[in-house]
Amino acid sequence: VDANGADLGAAEVAEGAALAAAAGTRVLLFGPAAEIGAVPQGVTVVDAPTSIAKQPDPALAVRSTPQASIVQATRAVAEGRADALVSGGSTGAAIAAGVFHVRRGRGIHRPALAVPIPVRGRHVLLLDVGASAEARPEHLVQFAFMGAAFAHAVLGVDRPRVALLSNGAEPGRGTPAVVGAHERLSAHRAGADGMRFEGNVEGTDVLSGVVEVVVTDGFTGNIALKTIEGVSQTVVGAIRDAATASVRGRLGGLLLRSGLRGFREEIDPERAGGAYLLGLRRVGVVAHGRFGRTGFSRAIGVAERAVRERVVERTDAALEAAGALRRASSEHPISVSAPS
Amino acid sequence: VDANGADLGAAEVAEGAALAAAAGTRVLLFGPAAEIGAVPQGVTVVDAPTSIAKQPDPALAVRSTPQASIVQATRAVAEGRADALVSGGSTGAAIAAGVFHVRRGRGIHRPALAVPIPVRGRHVLLLDVGASAEARPEHLVQFAFMGAAFAHAVLGVDRPRVALLSNGAEPGRGTPAVVGAHERLSAHRAGADGMRFEGNVEGTDVLSGVVEVVVTDGFTGNIALKTIEGVSQTVVGAIRDAATASVRGRLGGLLLRSGLRGFREEIDPERAGGAYLLGLRRVGVVAHGRFGRTGFSRAIGVAERAVRERVVERTDAALEAAGALRRASSEHPISVSAPS
Numbered sequence: 001v002d003a004n005g006a007d008l009g010a011a012e013v014a015e016g017a018a019l020a021a022a023a024g025t026r027v028l029l030f031g032p033a034a035e036i037g038a039v040p041q042g043v044t045v046v047d048a049p050t051s052i053a054k055q056p057d058p059a060l061a062v063r064s065t066p067q068a069s070i071v072q073a074t075r076a077v078a079e080g081r082a083d084a085l086v087s088g089g090s091t092g093a094a095i096a097a098g099v100f101h102v103r104r105g106r107g108i109h110r111p112a113l114a115v116p117i118p119v120r121g122r123h124v125l126l127l128d129v130g131a132s133a134e135a136r137p138e139h140l141v142q143f144a145f146m147g148a149a150f151a152h153a154v155l156g157v158d159r160p161r162v163a164l165l166s167n168g169a170e171p172g173r174g175t176p177a178v179v180g181a182h183e184r185l186s187a188h189r190a191g192a193d194g195m196r197f198e199g200n201v202e203g204t205d206v207l208s209g210v211v212e213v214v215v216t217d218g219f220t221g222n223i224a225l226k227t228i229e230g231v232s233q234t235v236v237g238a239i240r241d242a243a244t245a246s247v248r249g250r251l252g253g254l255l256l257r258s259g260l261r262g263f264r265e266e267i268d269p270e271r272a273g274g275a276y277l278l279g280l281r282r283v284g285v286v287a288h289g290r291f292g293r294t295g296f297s298r299a300i301g302v303a304e305r306a307v308r309e310r311v312v313e314r315t316d317a318a319l320e321a322a323g324a325l326r327r328a329s330s331e332h333p334i335s336v337s338a339p340s
Numbered sequence: 341v342d343a344n345g346a347d348l349g350a351a352e353v354a355e356g357a358a359l360a361a362a363a364g365t366r367v368l369l370f371g372p373a374a375e376i377g378a379v380p381q382g383v384t385v386v387d388a389p390t391s392i393a394k395q396p397d398p399a400l401a402v403r404s405t406p407q408a409s410i411v412q413a414t415r416a417v418a419e420g421r422a423d424a425l426v427s428g429g430s431t432g433a434a435i436a437a438g439v440f441h442v443r444r445g446r447g448i449h450r451p452a453l454a455v456p457i458p459v460r461g462r463h464v465l466l467l468d469v470g471a472s473a474e475a476r477p478e479h480l481v482q483f484a485f486m487g488a489a490f491a492h493a494v495l496g497v498d499r500p501r502v503a504l505l506s507n508g509a510e511p512g513r514g515t516p517a518v519v520g521a522h523e524r525l526s527a528h529r530a531g532a533d534g535m536r537f538e539g540n541v542e543g544t545d546v547l548s549g550v551v552e553v554v555v556t557d558g559f560t561g562n563i564a565l566k567t568i569e570g571v572s573q574t575v576v577g578a579i580r581d582a583a584t585a586s587v588r589g590r591l592g593g594l595l596l597r598s599g600l601r602g603f604r605e606e607i608d609p610e611r612a613g614g615a616y617l618l619g620l621r622r623v624g625v626v627a628h629g630r631f632g633r634t635g636f637s638r639a640i641g642v643a644e645r646a647v648r649e650r651v652v653e654r655t656d657a658a659l660e661a662a663g664a665l666r667r668a669s670s671e672h673p674i675s676v677s678a679p680s
Contacts, residue, residue: 056510120578130507133515167470167562170396175473175559203566207574219515220560222507226543227564231571234547238460239579252592 001300002073003031005053005089007289010035013088016296017043023297025304028082030069048072053089053289058096070094074101077282084283084303086274088296094286095131095277102280105316107325110135111279112143113218113286115225116155119207125151125160126206128218129225129275135217137180138326140164144185145318146278147213148195153309154276154302157212159196165216165224166200173200177217188322195318274299276306283311341640342413343371345393345429347629350375353428356636357383363637365644368422370409388412393429393629398436410434414441417622424623424643426614428636434626435471435617442620445656447665450475451619452483453558453626455565456495459547465491465500466546468558469565469615475557477520478666480504484525485658486618487553488535493649494616494642497552499536505556505564506540513540517557528662535658614639616646618655623647 001017003010010031017027021042029036033047048069055061062071070089074097076082085102087094091113099111114127127147128135135143144162151160164182166174171182178200185197198211206214206224216224244250274295277284283306287299306312319325341357343350350371357367361382369376373387388409395401402411410429414437416422425442427434431453439451454467467487468475475483484502491500504522506514511522518540525537538551546554546564556564584590614635617624623646627639646652659665 119574120581133507133513165563167473167559173473203563203568204570204573206567207570216563219507220563223505223543223556223560223564224567227546227567228543228571230544230547231568232575233544234459235572235575241460 001027001029001296002070002085002087002089002094003029003036004048004051004069005087005093005289006287006291006296008292011037012293013296014040014043014045015293016291017300019293019297020300020304023301025300027300028073028076030073030076032069046072051089052093055090055093058090058092059100062093062096062100068093068097070097071101074098077284078102083307084285085277086285086287086296086299086303088287088289088291088299090289091130091275091286094284098277098280098284102282102284105279105281105312107316107319107327108146108279109139109142109326111277112146114147114150114276114278116276117207117225117228119209122209122212123151123155123157124207124209124211125155125213126221126225127213127215127278128221130218130222131277131279133217133219135177137177137184138324140177140181140215140217141184141324142279142319144181144188144197144213144215145195145322145324146315147215149315149318150276150278150306150311151213153311153314154306155212160212161196161198161210162213162215163198163201163205163211165206165214165220166202169200169202171199181215184324195322274302276302278311278315281312283307341367341369341636342410342425342427342429342434343369343376344388344391344409345427345433345629346627346631346636348632351377352633353636354380354383354385355633356631357640359633359637360640360644363641365640367640368413368416370413370416372409386412391429392433395430395433398430398432399440402433402436402440408433408437410437411441414438417624418442423647424625425617426625426627426636426639426643428627428629428631428639430629431470431615431626434624438617438620438624442622442624445619445621445652447656447659447667448486448619449479449482449666451617452486454487454490454616454618456616457547457565457568459549462549462552463491463495463497464547464549464551465495465553466561466565467553467555467618468561470558470562471617471619473557473559475517477517477524478664480517480521480555480557481524481664482619482659484521484528484537484553484555485535485662485664486655487555489655489658490616490618490646490651491553493651493654494646495552500552501536501538501550502553502555503538503541503545503551505546505554505560506542509540509542511539521555524664535662614642616642618651621652623651 003013014036018040027043030048032049050068052061052068077085078101112128113131116123151157188197274287285299285303343353354376358380367383370388372389390408392401392408417425418441452468453471456463488500491497528537614627625639625643
């Protein structure tokens with residue numbers, strides 16, 4: 001766990017680690033020991049005061065700052081001293097450090113950042129939400145299998161339904177990448193390999209419950225995710241206005257409060273545990289910088305569950321069975337010199 | 341006005357036309373005379389029973405069906421018998437007929453479909469929401485000027501603030517098209533030419549009120565728009581659940597009802613009058629197929645206002661002043677044969 005970069009400071013992350021440790025997870029915490037203070041039981045603290053969470057170029061910062069807490073935490077995972085990475089700092093630094101040190105899984109084109117969006121008691125997993133800006137068809141195909149394996153193993157969805165996000169439900173709609181991915185995924189409609197491809201969904205159906213995994217490129221996914229956040233805030237704000245505009249409205253708001261408490265908890269991002277970095281050789285969880293201790297402990301819990309449920313191995317097996325792994329020769333051509 | 345393709349039938353569109361006519365707009369209505377029945381005062385009905393609103397390939401249908409109501413309505417606009425097009429049928433057919441018959445404005449690369457999203461008493465204009473799937477930098481630059489001119493002339497926004505939708509606020513974030521458009525638009529930050537470019541916004545800020553015009557490609561814009569619709573429905577549904585789950589909740593819902601009525605009207609799509617087809621030689625308005633008579637009369641009213649406020653001419657002048665018009669030579673190279 002990288003304790004640097006969280007809005008509430010490293011001590012809050014340490015409190016989250018303590019909660020996770022109390023629930024049985026062993027935590028190796030990298031951060032400023034002076035800030036963290038008393039070491040909670042079950043947590044090992046490695047003093048790593050250097051933070052690169054605010055650096056404008058995360059890839060450069062990762063390469064030039066080996067002492068950074070996120071780099072040390074990532075190397076601990078890469079070297080087998082830890083099983084999964086949890087970061088509460090910059091998403092960009094976590095992705096860069098993960099790709100550089102933990103490295104992509106065998107045959108994986110690119111990692112993806114996946115976010116579970118809570119919808120009325122269930123979760124929809126949206127990926128990629130920003131690990132990379134653009135995607136080719138073969139990237140989207142791998143994201144589909146990576147998302148399905150994660151939804152099954154960690155979110156507990158039996159045979160998850162998967163769709164591509166597009167500007168129309170028909171197979172021919174979308175960018176060339178979406179159309180190409182649709183063609184390739186159409187062989188997996190039956191779901192015999194644990195993944196049920198449902199075709200395209202439009203923006204209206206991201207949260208409607210028709211699928212459990214929504215696949216898109218990182219540019220579109222980031223915009224969709226943040227639009228969901230923005231609209232939720234706008235609608236809730238409008239209702240709050242209505243509930244404070246008059247005595248009648250205030251009384252109505254008070255009476256509705258207990259009923260809406262469940263809803264507020266449902267859309268509480270801390271409950272989801274963060275975003276998941278999929279496609280590396282180990283699991284990565286990126287907590288939100290705004291999280292408090294509960295959020296960090298959940299993020300650590302999700303990472304622990306992903307390890308226990310062998311998400312990386314299951315993803316690899318599903319991609320292998322589907323013939324969707326990158327062939328080494330296609331991206332790293334070997335030049336053969338003919339014997340003279 | 342094309343009366344075919346509306347969910348409630350041509351007679352409902354005719355009632356909307358009657359409302360617009362009563363408010364002083366002369367309406368030329370193309371649709372099935374038998375369905376429309378008695379002709380309202382101020383409305384001229386041209387019997388055009390053929391509809392292509394449900395055809396899977398709108399471009400093909402437009403070319404092969406000259407008697408279709410949308411084609412006849414569009415040709416009336418192209419030939420100067422009407423000043424603006426209003427369609428309540430298929431968006432695809434309206435775009436295809438508009439491009440084919442009304443044609444793109446001089447120096448315009450591509451038309452864009454723009455939707456005004458009502459947010460707490462104001463509007464945010466989002467474009468393109470689906471006229472085309474992908475966009476180059478010069479397309480996005482033109483969309484910015486087209487949107488700003490429309491927001492000023494029709495939505496009444498003084499010196500509209502314009503932003504590109506991206507996966508990060510920093511200038512370098514986004515697809516190559518977004519980064520390229522950002523570079524070109526950065527010369528228009530001051531707003532001396534009536535357009536204030538504010539850089540990139542993320543999904544969270546589409547509705548937050550920091551800008552009045554949000555520019556993106558048709559794929560991303562369509563997904564953002566439909567995500568906004570879907571999330572609004574999900575959040576409102578969750579509140580409805582809370583307001584019916586218990587006696588206490590039901591009483592609270594009743595007391596809040598009058599306060600929320602204003603909010604419901606605000607998010608009522610009929611009030612916006614539809615989507616606007618910008619970048620043609622005449623104004624086009626695409627009403628939603630679900631609209632009732634009020635929605636159609638507003639759509640006709642918006643078209644009338646756009647004509648009166650000379651949106652097409654203003655857009656042309658702004659693009660010309662900004663040097664953002666397509667040069668004929670760049671897309672239609674002239675081969676010059678050297679004299680021998």
